Structures are given as structure tokens and as C-alpha cells.
Amino acid sequence: MDIIKSFENLNPYEYVASIKKATGKSVLAYMCSYTPEEVIYAAGIHPFRIFGMVDAIAKADAYLQVYSCSLVRGALEDALSGKLSFVDGAVFPHTCDSIQRLSDVWRLNAGMKHHFDVVWAVKLNTDSAKKYMYDVLAKFVKELQDAFGITITNEKLEKAVSTYNEIRSLLKTIWQLKSDNKSTLNGSQMNALIKAAMVWDRDELAGMLKNLIPSIELSPKNEKAKRIMLIGGICNHPDIYTYIEDSGGVVVWDDLCTGSRYFEGQIATDSNPLQAIANRYYERNICPAKHRDLNTRVETITSMIREHNVQGAIFLYLKFCDPHSFDYPYIKEALDTMGIPSTLLELELQLPSEGQMKTRLEAFIDMI
Amino acid sequence: MSGEMQDKKDNRIKSVKRMKEIMTNYYIDAKTAAQNNKKVGWITSGGPVEPLLVMDVIPVYPENHGAMIGASKMGVQLCEKSEEMGYCRDLCSYARSDIAAAPINGGPIGGLPRPDFLICCNNICGTVLKWYEVQARYFNVPLFIFDTPFCHKEITQEAKDYVGAQIVEYITFLEEHCGKKFDYDKAKEVGKLSIQGQRLWQAVLDTTMHKPAPMSAFDAFFHLALIVTLRGTQIAVDYYTELLQEMKERNAHGISAIPNEKYRLLWDNLPVWYKTKWLSETFASHDACLVADTYTTAWCRQLDYLDENDFLKSMIEGYTAIYLNIGVDQMADAVIGMVDKYDVDGLVMHSNRSCKPYSLGQYDIQRIVQKKRNIPSLIIEADMLDERNFSESQILTRIEAFMEIIKNKRK
Numbered sequence A: 001m002d003i004i005k006s007f008e009n010l011n012p013y014e015y016v017a018s019i020k021k022a023t024g025k026s027v028l029a030y031m032c033s034y035t036p037e038e039v040i041y042a043a044g045i046h047p048f049r050i051f052g053m054v055d056a057i058a059k060a061d062a063y064l065q066v067y068s069c070s071l072v073r074g075a076l077e078d079a080l081s082g083k084l085s086f087v088d089g090a091v092f093p094h095t096c097d098s099i100q101r102l103s104d105v106w107r108l109n110a111g112m113k114h115h116f117d118v119v120w121a122v123k124l125n126t127d128s129a130k131k132y133m134y135d136v137l138a139k140f141v142k143e144l145q146d147a148f149g150i151t152i153t154n155e156k157l158e159k160a161v162s163t164y165n166e167i168r169s170l171l172k173t174i175w176q177l178k179s180d181n182k183s184t185l186n187g188s189q190m191n192a193l194i195k196a197a198m199v200w201d202r203d204e205l206a207g208m209l210k211n212l213i214p215s216i217e218l219s220p221k222n223e224k225a226k227r228i229m230l231i232g233g234i235c236n237h238p239d240i241y242t243y244i245e246d247s248g249g250v251v252v253w254d255d256l257c258t259g260s261r262y263f264e265g266q267i268a269t270d271s272n273p274l275q276a277i278a279n280r281y282y283e284r285n286i287c288p289a290k291h292r293d294l295n296t297r298v299e300t301i302t303s304m305i306r307e308h309n310v311q312g313a314i315f316l317y318l319k320f321c322d323p324h325s326f327d328y329p330y331i332k333e334a335l336d337t338m339g340i341p342s343t344l345l346e347l348e349l350q351l352p353s354e355g356q357m358k359t360r361l362e363a364f365i366d367m368i
Numbered sequence B: 001m002s003g004e005m006q007d008k009k010d011n012r013i014k015s016v017k018r019m020k021e022i023m024t025n026y027y028i029d030a031k032t033a034a035q036n037n038k039k040v041g042w043i044t045s046g047g048p049v050e051p052l053l054v055m056d057v058i059p060v061y062p063e064n065h066g067a068m069i070g071a072s073k074m075g076v077q078l079c080e081k082s083e084e085m086g087y088c089r090d091l092c093s094y095a096r097s098d099i100a101a102a103p104i105n106g107g108p109i110g111g112l113p114r115p116d117f118l119i120c121c122n123n124i125c126g127t128v129l130k131w132y133e134v135q136a137r138y139f140n141v142p143l144f145i146f147d148t149p150f151c152h153k154e155i156t157q158e159a160k161d162y163v164g165a166q167i168v169e170y171i172t173f174l175e176e177h178c179g180k181k182f183d184y185d186k187a188k189e190v191g192k193l194s195i196q197g198q199r200l201w202q203a204v205l206d207t208t209m210h211k212p213a214p215m216s217a218f219d220a221f222f223h224l225a226l227i228v229t230l231r232g233t234q235i236a237v238d239y240y241t242e243l244l245q246e247m248k249e250r251n252a253h254g255i256s257a258i259p260n261e262k263y264r265l266l267w268d269n270l271p272v273w274y275k276t277k278w279l280s281e282t283f284a285s286h287d288a289c290l291v292a293d294t295y296t297t298a299w300c301r302q303l304d305y306l307d308e309n310d311f312l313k314s315m316i317e318g319y320t321a322i323y324l325n326i327g328v329d330q331m332a333d334a335v336i337g338m339v340d341k342y343d344v345d346g347l348v349m350h351s352n353r354s355c356k357p358y359s360l361g362q363y364d365i366q367r368i369v370q371k372k373r374n375i376p377s378l379i380i381e382a383d384m385l386d387e388r389n390f391s392e393s394q395i396l397t398r399i400e401a402f403m404e405i406i407k408n409k410r411k
């Protein structure tokens, strides 16, 4: 269990600063699971995700209106208040309108040495978009090479592909164990793990996950808890999982970017690695800021529900998140049709009080 | 005739009547399209409309509908309805009210005509993508997405290639859904008319460089409708020719938008549709005229890119590098350009809860303008359509404080 403890105790900024100090590696921050981490890793740079965790916004309010989500405001707060002074730069893949503008505001004010925009396609269902995705990735590779004076060889890309494939498949195994009632990990540990996976040294990570699996694997236990799925963007509140468990539920699967959207989708190994990486971002489960066709998200979510015997769904949205809020009524309707009860939790900077959260969750889970 | 002497009745813009007629006819045509065997395509305000005109499709603009809903103060009612449908109150109120209006034929004109297909160009925001997905599901019609990558610093070659490929895909989509070939000769004509219309619109807006300004941004918000909805038609060209003539005459006779223009201001962001009159009068009571704005210029800012001789190809940059699809620092440069061009004394920014791509970054623009031009600025917190986000007393106090600063600076 030591491994999971180290994930739970992880202080991301201290950890990444220490990696930098110990290895002399450059480090790049990012905020969205559409970041092509693989090429950053292949460049010998350490990528890590920012989760926008702050209790109060002070400096960022002079740069972004209060009607932007807490991820965007919180990340900027960390940058402006000097907490990211050890970082060499940031990478902004194109997703929602808020991140799009955050990139500009960040570039103008965060005072970082490097800044990269990876302006992916928004519609991911045409050959021209597929080609454009590759072109964008190739451009990013070139920009990284120029900025850091390095060469990203095919060999390095191949190594990155295999490392990331391994990490993603191990994460998926761990998630599947949870779904099969074969895991000792509780929800908040799972949350700690996925967040750590986006911060930890990736070479070490694969080994750790491999060692972790036997230590958490159980023979299937009889679970009476109601099987819950989380749907939304980022979840940076491990306590939510605990409240769900205390209320008689268990999170067995999710469609979150701190969850299955991060680890689903392997990179093909039988073709040009850069093309294969681009293809993964073209093909992976979309987030609502992207378009595949009109029903992709509902189809993905309903098939997850069937596959994992989900009994109830919780929509976990950050307040002011446009893409997710737009999708809510139609996904909810699809769940209603399937007879799957759902509830919506809109999260602000801080969680509501424990009492309030529990009352809501208990009422919901009782109803299932 | 000096400004002070001006009779209130006299200074009204005469073309308004003609404009109302044209818009009425346009909506009658659109609403009777099916009877006349014409197709209706809904399209986003920043979308490439010219190919629709080539195909004889009637373009309909849900955002123009949104503006009408706002101006007729029906926004709150429809926004509340959308909340009942499960849409969160923080979403764009154009989108919310349009989505709510569809199933009940709500709004001032009893709903928009049913679309045969939807054309969504995301050069203005990511909201339109989600909004058009919702409507494509509701009406069960094809959706074409014209994906214009955001230009943080420049339009990249990769993006140009991608958008170029989509122009071909767009034409193919139209051919398929209209059941006829695309007429490239006609495309040239439409392209010419579009450019001509945009030039005239720019010329109309330029007449406010004159002191006093013959029209205000509030007038521009109104007269904008044709360059949005009928861009690429002779109707728009004729109308703006007349309007330009009228503005020139007003300048020649010293007829101004407000009776006594002493201070000139620049407006940023969408109008507050349900409060244009109040805002206009409040500023006028301080002898301040909003002489220009960043919003209505969006429909002629691309003239440098557009090419009469190869219109279709020039749509790549013409529709990709538009105002809302560029970095905040480039937007600030554009604002500064307008500060100089229209010689304004201050900047009024509408921080519009509905529109994140327009509003996030305004604080930076404010700082850059302050640094480079040292003019005062005011931020008004509101929403273009949802009146629940408008606090009249608070805004009045802020306008008064702002005008105090402007007046003191002049002393």
C-alpha cells in the first residue's frame, strides 16, 4: 500500500520542482487531457497537469472574470502568485472558449519562458481534420525542438508510445478491477492515483502501477453499494468519492478527463509513431468541446453504463463550464430513457459543506 | 444647424424605415421558403454565407433572432424556459433563448423557419458548436461544421490548408443537400456583392470619424442586420449605398446622433439589446456619444483578406482570422486602432456573461489600451439578452463616475 500512500500524499508542485532539481529536466505544465504528453515526454521534458486547486482567488480576478470556471481561474492564480515559478512553460491544447482565452492571458501575464498552443481540430470526423491533427502535432514537435534545442527522433517517439500505452493500459486494468469489485482501493484513492499519473515521473510510474496491481487485487467481494458513474470534466475533490461511499454508493466507472477519457485509447504501434499519436487524439473518446457526430457522447456513455452495470449517474460539472452544460439535457434524457437515475452537482471553487453534500448524495443514492 | 438647436425629431435616421421593410420581407421570404420550394439554412453570424446564396438557399441567423428577442425584451422569459429544459443559466443567452424558442415557436416573430440544414462556423466561439448540435438533434437535419482553428498569434499554414479543404467539403455538402451543382460563375458575383456590401458598411461606420458623429454605435447595432443577414446580395449593397448617402448628408448639414456631442466613446462587445435606448440616453445626458464599437466592425474587418478575383479561396483567411478568433493582444491592437481612428476619449467595455470569447481577456485589453493611449475605461457587467444580469442603479453609478473622470480629464 506504500505506493498508493505516496500518490495520496503527493504535493504536485513540490514533487515536480524536485524532479527538476534532481534531474535538470525541463518541465511543462498543462491543463487538459488533449495535451499530447507523449511528444513532450519524447522531448525529454517532464509534462504535468495543473488541477486549478486554490481555496481563494486573489490575483487572477484582475485578469479573468468571475464567470470563468475554477479550473481556469485557479490555474492562473497559481501562475500569477509564483507557485509555478519552477516551470519552464505551459502547453494549451485547444478545447473550450475559456481555456482558449486563458492561453492568451497566460501568455501575456504569467511570465513563463515558453508557451505552446496546440490548436487541434474541433470536428474529429473528416479526413481533412485527421490530416490537420497530424500537421498540428508535427508543428508542435518542431516548436519543442526549436525552443529546447533538442531533436525528437522516431526512436524517442516509439519509446514514448510504449510507455504511455503501458501506463494507460495499467490504469484501465485498475479501473476495471474496481468495476469488478476486485479492488481494495476506495474512490478517493482512485482519484489520487489518476491525478498522480498525470504528474509522476512516467518511467517510474509504469513500474509502480505494475507493482500496485497485485497488492490491491482481491477475489471478488460481494458489494451491496449502489454502482455509480461520474460524468463530467475534471474532478479534483477526492472527498466526493468518500461522501458517495458514506452514502451507500461506489463509483465504478466514469467519463471524466481525470478518469477514463485520459486512459482509454491505445496508440497504434505498427505505423509512424507521430501519425499514430495524432490518430489517438483524433480517435479517443471525445470531450464535449469536440465534435464527432451528434450522438457519440450518449452512445459512449450508455455503453459504459451497460458494460459496468451502472445504477445511477452523477454529473460532476465545474460551474461556468459551457461544453459540459450544453450536453447535460440530452445525456440526462438518454439516461432517463434507460431508467438510470441521475443528479447534477455543479462545483464551485470550494465544495459545499460536508453536511450539505451528504444530504444531497444520500437522498440521491437512496432513490436508486 | 448647430447641435443644440437640433430638433429631436429631425435628427432621426430616415433609412430606418427602409431597413425595417427589408427585414420584414426577408423574414417573410424565409418563413414561406418551403411553399416556394426554397431551402433554408441556419448559419452562425460569422459563417461563410456566400456559398448559400450561390445555391439559392435562404440563410437564417439564429443570432439575429437572438438580437430581436433581446430588443423585444423577451430574453428573460425564453432563458427561463431553457432552464426548465435543463440548460444552465450561465450559458450564452442567444443559444439558450433560441433553443427554448424552437419547440414553442417563441420570440417576436413566432419562431424561425424550420431549417433544411445547419451551417456552424466556430470562428466566433465554441458555444455555436454545442448550440447547433442541439438544434441539429432537435430538427433532425444535417449539420455542417466549418472548423476555423483559433489564431493565437497568426493563421498557420496548417490551418489554411485545413480550412481550404473544408471549403471544398462545404460545397460538396451543399450540392448534396440542394440536389444541384454549385455555380462557380455565380459565386464570383456573390463574392463581389459581398465585398461591395462590406466596403459600404465600413464606409458607413467611417462617417462617424466626423465630429459630431452622424450616427452612434447604437444606430450601428440596428443597421448592422443587413450586412449580417443579406451580405452578398444587391439588396444590402443598395441599402448601404443609401445609408451612406444619408450619413454624408447629415455630416454636411451638421446633424448629429446626439444633440450636443462633447465626448466621444468606443463600445466593446455585443450590445445590451434590451437597454440600448437607456444606455444611449444615459451617455447622451453627459454629452457623450458612443461613436464606434468593436462589434459591428466585425462584418467588414476582413476586407483586407477578401479577394474579388478569387473569393472562395480568400474565404480561408477572410473567415478564419476574424476578430473573435485572434489573440487578446491582437484584439487590443485593433481596439487601439479604433481609438485613434475615431478619436475617442474613453472606452466602454461590456463584460458580457454570455460571451466568454469576447469578454475573457477584456481586462488585458483594458490595461494595454490604458498603457498605450492613456484613456479612461469603464467595464459594465451585464448580459446581451438576459436582463436578470443587469443592475441599472449600479451601472448608472458607474457611468456617472466614469463620465466625471472623462470630464475632468478634458479640463
Ligand code: SF4
Pocket: A069, A070, A071, A072, A095, A096, A097, A098, A099, A233, A234, A289, A318, A320, A321, A322, A323, A324
Ligand atoms: S471545466 Fe469546462 S470551462 Fe473549465 S476548462 Fe474544462 S471544459 Fe473549459
Ligand code: SF4
Pocket: B063, B092, B093, B094, B095, B124, B125, B126, B127, B128, B270, B354, B355, B356, B357, B358
Ligand atoms: S454571444 Fe458569444 S458565445 Fe454566444 S453565440 Fe455569440 S459569440 Fe458565441
